[in-house]
Amino acid sequence: MSKYKDKEGEVLFSLGGQWVSWAHTLVAYIAFASALVVGIALHYHKIVKNEHYGYPDEWFPSVSATIGDRYPERSFFMIFIAITSGPRFALVGLWYLLTRKSGSRLPRVVALTGVFRTLTCGGWTYITSTDDHDWHDILMISYIVATLPWTTGCIALSPANPRAIQLRKYFAGAFFGTLVPLIYFFIQHKVHKVAGAYTTYAFFEWSLIILDISFDAITALDFSSFEIVVKDNTGLSKGKEKATAGVYSAGFTFTQTFDTIASVYHGFVFWTTLTSLGVVVWFFPLWYMGISGFEAFIMTTISPLFLANGPLRSFAVHNQRTIHFLSLSGIASYLIPNPTVRLCALGFGVFMSCFSWTATLVAESVHEVRFESKVLGLMAGLILSSTAKFIWQTNNPVWPIMHAENGGWNGVGLGLAVVAVFAFSRRAPLTTGSNDKELKGSPSLAAFGIGGLLFGLHSLLSDTSTMILWVWEGFPIRGPYSSTHGWCTVAAMTVGLFAGVARPQVTGGYLAFVAGASGAMVLTFFSHWTGYLGALAIATYLMAVSVPLLSSAVRKSPAVSFGVGFLLYNFLVLFHVWVVAYAFVPGGSLVREHSDWVQMTMMAFIGLGVVNYNRSVPRRQEPKAKRQAASQHKKYFGVATLAVNIVFLCAAYRRFPTNDYKPYHPEDRVMTAGIWTIHFSLDNYMWSSEYRMRDLIKDAELDVVGLLESDQQRIIMGNRDSTQFLAEDLGMYVDYGPGPNKHTWGAALLSKFPIINSTHHLLPSPVGELAPAIHATLDVYGQLIDVFVFHSGQEEDKEDRRLQSEYLAELMGSTDRPSILLSYLVTKPLKGNYNTYVSDKSGMNDVDPSDRNRWCEYILFKGLKRIGYARLSRDSITDTELQIAKFVVPKDADEIMQQKALSAEERNRRVTESQVPKDWRFPSLFRGKGVRGHRYHVFKKPRYYN
Template sequence: MPPKHRDGDVVAVIPGHWIAWAHTLSAYAAFLGALIVGVWLHYTKIVQNEHYGYPVEWFPSVSATIGDKYPERSVFQIFIAICSGPRFMLVFLWYCMSNRKDSSLSKFVAGVGVFRTLTCGGWTYITSTDDHDWHDIFMISYLVATLPWTIGCTMLSPPNPEAIKYRKYLASAFFGTLVPLVYFFIQHKVHRVPGAYTIYAFFEWSLVLLDVGFDTVTVMDFSSFEIVVKDVKGLARGDNQRVADAVLEKEKNRAVGQVFNARFVWSEMLDAAADVYLGFVFWSVLTSLGVVVWYFPLWHMGISGYEVAILSTVSPLLLGIRQLRGLIVGNLPVLYATSVVGLFAYLLQSPESRLGAVSFGVWQSCLAWTAAWSGARNNPAKLEAKISAWTIGLIASSIAKFAFQTNNPVWPIMNENNGGWNKTGILVFILAVAKAWQGSSSDSGSRQPSEKPKGPSILAGSGVGGIIFGLHSLLSDSSTMILWVWDGYPIRGPMAVPHGAWTIAAMAVGLAFGLFYPNLARGWTAFGIGSIGAAILTLSHHWFGYYGALTLTVYMMAVTPTIISNAVKFAPGRTFFVGFFTYNIMVLFHVWVVAYAFVPGGPLVREHTDWVMTSMMLLIGCGVFSALQNGGAPAKQESFRPAANPAARRQRSYYIYILLFLQLLSASVAYLRFPSYNYEPYHKDDKVITAGIWTIHFSIDNDMWSSERRMESLIRETELDVVGLLESDLQRIIMGNRDTTQYLAEELGMWVDYGPGPNKHTWGAALLSKFPIVNSTHHLLPSPVGELAPAIHATIDAYGELIDVFVFHSGQEEDPEDRRQQSEYLSKLMGSSPRPSILLSYLVIDPGKGNYNTYVSDQSGMLDIDPSDDDRWCEYILYKGLRRSGYARVSRGSITDTELQIGKFVVGEPENGNRLLSEEEVPAGLRFPELFKGKGVRDHRYHVFDEPKYFL
């Protein structure tokens, strides 16, 4: 007989740990049941992938097992449906165990648990074969929610040391498994390594086992629970107090423990988010300044005078005027609000007006943030909050560029026609300023009396200049340092996608390290490690060079709070003026090393990126030296550990939560942007290669708009299988740290070789190909006087035959000796290839004269695509070992200053003569698109000879 209770009859009692076991058994039954049935019935089919099958691949992936075949798909779905009931109960019981009145964290974690359960149903019942996009959306959402669920459950664990230990082990193993999982997926997808997918599958199954195993640990916690079913009318209510985490309680004096043991308040969280967004706007406006300035020397081919706009960063000098300083510090929301002019700049059509608006926005932003730091210098907690918001704003800016393929969606070169989110950015900015205005009177943390700083302020200011330059030049885009270490195919290092997310993660790790362990971050040992990382990045390629980049990333982010908090101890006007002026000098320095042929004094620093990096680290070292002078006794070095103030601890936790959210966002972007590599040429049945050469003028059109989307449309409409891009290296401050090739490659479905990287001191050469790039080598051709001439020598696999493609940009007209030596070098390089070849080039020659006869010669073996075309000077297409079937010239419109030249070649057929054919005699697959005949579209049309040429 069931026991009696005064509130009613107890009709059933269910032990709480039964729920956990039911969840575990049904989840494992779903996955393992599908695996057993799949291997039994369809083994060879579910181990088959797009590259290999059995016996090369011999173990099926999770997705192939649960989503492709009947009946294993049904087995999985049935048991997952059974699992949903225990899963919802598990989340509910966990909420009951962890809930307490003074914290919202348990509610948040419970919400995440429900969300994960629903998204699990999404990717379970909508497979990739049903709807690939929605399957991915649900799967990514599930994986993203796993991080806050895992961290939240660990933080809210009852005082059970064994359960906490297992949770930490399983969570660490889960996230650690992601690294080899991604590695072997890339080996399979990109490098097509036999057997790599089988190893990937093992790691994928490990994730499943670890994910379910993490929730199985609740068996230990729910043993104290019983679910009682009573025969009564009504519902008993109670408030369950959360039991303190024994591990965190034991470590309550540690900084990390204090952060996560604080009460969560949503209004304070919104304050932190608003400050971070203001930091995001600062970096967005600052990084846009270089792009709009660059437009003018680009068209003037030298110093234009508009470069003076970079001095708009020195506005902190106004803080040196005592009468103004109090007014500025007391009206920070006004300064923030007026910096919105930099966001509204996109509405101005005139390039000069847009530059003026951006310059004003930069002036106001630099003044506002310097005043914010200065005003908080006697309040360590508030100062930490402002520095955290500013640096996390940089991370958010980098993630925005990661998501939008290296363009920031709120830049003034963006609009609704080319992918801009300007209106959304402005709306959120207004909300953020309103929130900052509302919270401007609030304060957190105790004030400390100011002390007279030691040493000269120029050292502190130099440190500020060095660190801002380092953050801007290397970390404002996640792909910058990856392209520093890129060295062509086969791939031997990181790729912009997905490894850009690694750079962003290193930024977050560095900032957290600097906040929690300032004593280590400010020391000379850390500086030495950071300097070694800078040297490795500068001097090495591939993975080793990237490890140096990650080391430098962690160091720069970690030392930033120290350098800024030290600088605010000095007179702000003088110190930050020195800082931003030094930053400006470094900006010019790192442009001069590549623009030496067009600027005064340029040859003195020609090709000396090593000098730039050394100068940057020395400036940071000045800031470290000043900080150590003013660090005082160890007891005074706790300014970034406000342990005694609960409000300050809580404040820090919000910024850590934002960091975690941004990392989830970054990982999601990496997953969504990962290329498919299932590319095909436009006319594969005719074995045609349509090749083009285009000088893209740094992806800024004639009216100062970003031109990637218009370029993509023209390349797609001309049906280019292979295209060489020149003037394509945008990875410098003055060009916005962008990479046009990422957008083009992903949208067009092409392999891409960026060419010589930003540290090779060229204006850039890139190659996009519908055919796999088997191998590529980068060359810097002889340039004794003028600018460096980049070249790519790539081998592509076109229809089963290896074809060499050369992309080359020669020196300028003013340097005839450079161009002579370059023609000899390239002629020998092309002549050394026994394979059929295509040259896509910018030669600066008259047809039939001078160096032309070196490029088109017996030594090179190359032929001109149209010897009769005497209206060329820059762009040329040469070839050998292929049948040339067509040639066309397409006008540029307003995208750039150079036309697009196109040639069609047939693989597997011998070279032909110069006899022309009418279009009617040419098979349909060998014809150029009709779209560009006559007036064409968007000012793109066949010109010079008004229609394509076809050759017999």
């Protein structure tokens, strides 16, 4: 630091640039350290305590607990963090001045990102989670997201200072690497409630703070000869390309960045269109209760067959913008209210999408870099699609079953898709419609590879919860959980994709195939974490093998390799539906319950594609210099895919279970239970019905609800899971029930009360469809209550239903605890199998034996005081009403015995509503005409009992 006289414009004051960095570092560390020291000194036991444990199980405070709401540590932190803002803005400004370069926009982007990070830091600092939990989280997540472009941008722009570059890479890698154990231990604390896990999490959280500040402290090395006059005395902004090995500086342009984003988004549009076809087609057999004829629309995917026609193929290659634009009719189909016409528009979109993408791959196949960029866009689009479905809790926000009323972003998605098409098709095609570089190998074998690959990607990877539910076996949690471990699948997909790009001859080899097949086998035959390790293996392999299989298939006749490939994909789609829908399709019994056959067929198809690739792959490696020169596009897609991963992690943070599950009337020990057949969450107008279901369940004040026809984790149903949205939005625990590999139509349980244990059952079904059941034990106001959720077989299979009634009666009779059955029995009251369910063997009582107008849904109970029963009309949500019952939970064993000892006459004595305490009554808004089409019907009002 020096001082000069004010003579003839001389500088009065100068400051070495490094002091800005040191000031920022010092004050930032003081802000956190002072809060930590003061907090430990004054409120140690309070700041180490969390919602589950306190000292000594938890003995070190988290960052949020330290800087949160307690005085005076919060004040220490806020004062010093406010002081930090001055050096922080100065640091960002100096970095921009140091790195700006004529013709480069990157310095400006990085500087704006730095300003944005500083503002969001102030946001989550001064808006605590107590002040406004949502905005605190939004600003915190925004800060973390902005850290990615800030760190990568700073590395890219680093001046020729090898030590600074090395340190930046070290601290950035350590920062993002720390996120993995951070998330893991947060899950251990939040979901599994492991004692001490939050203390370990706290150490990783503090590590993030240290690494984040340390990364910015490295600027002191670059600013050391930088005077605040302000000018660059040493020209450090020169020569950075050599120091960074040309990783970012070579050819970085806004245009290429925009093209990369457009390519990934257009890949997202392809997968959005393709994955929506099944769920839209599924609406019609549901409506007709059998094969409708509309199933033929799944054949719209075989449009690449038309590329066998030379003139048409030439037209497609040279008019890509037109055909890609036409494919957007699938995204725009949401504008059509009529389900049949909407399906037609979507079918045309799928037809054009498969046709246009195949034509694009053919056109770009003569240029390795451009072809590889298209493949990366297509596959990264799948990762983005899975991420979008995770954010929207397994619904894609631009599917044609979505609209504004149920959370859809269709208009935004369509607008972005139009922009993406123009950018995606900006460059002229490189071929004239014929491929002169066709390699050796068989187009038929290539078609098998494409069919198996597309089916694997679609059936297993289009939603991150699909394979997790394959290995789900109920409570206690002994494996991955959809909302907390979904990113592991995305991470495996990302690693697999770039492994395939980097080493296609390895990932396309036989050893890699054996590893992938082994993963598929483990996923199919094992549960819990063991099964999920197989899931991660097959996820990595499918993404990795996509690059070699696509590159070899595109060099063959596209009509065969892709047209027939999509036909084989359709065969596998039908195959994996037939294994569960065997009772409704001709010849279905031949493949009944054989998901293992589906997996083996898929891997056999992929294996044939691998054989073709190894026959056709050139053995001569490209020169290393040429491969390095062509690698620039990979870095763009790498950063784009990493950004998608970070968005996923931020969404996962937002979706962490809150454990704030409060019943509606705890003061009266009232439990309201319901049973509802939800028809796969498609309403009568072909819109996704989760929002409407949520509103009815909330208005009915259900503490426990059984959902039937709830398994949607198949291609034909969109690979969805409505229970995720319902559970998280309503604040309930959820057991998905038997997974998609158990071949049922689904049974799920939502509960405001903790699920202590749950087991899944497949009841005897020698002829007809499988009957799923859940047996769960809940902790209800300190009393253990057993809840059974059950879906009986169909009406035609009488022997099945008889065997199922005996099995379930024995299961219910095996417990002496108070119990509730929420079920779909397919029987008439007081007749036939009804007398097996309601019997001395089961010990169960009918919620209302006088209700003779039932056939399917029944609520049974024992050991509880039943105080009310009602039937709610469904409006157009589904084809089945919602039945609900209210119970008072006994406090001890004596009260339980008293309830069991009541005679039928005493138990079923009715009273008027005026004789029932107010908090025991059903909601009044469903009286008369009700609300949103829901009203009390059949008896027109609830029934109450003494």
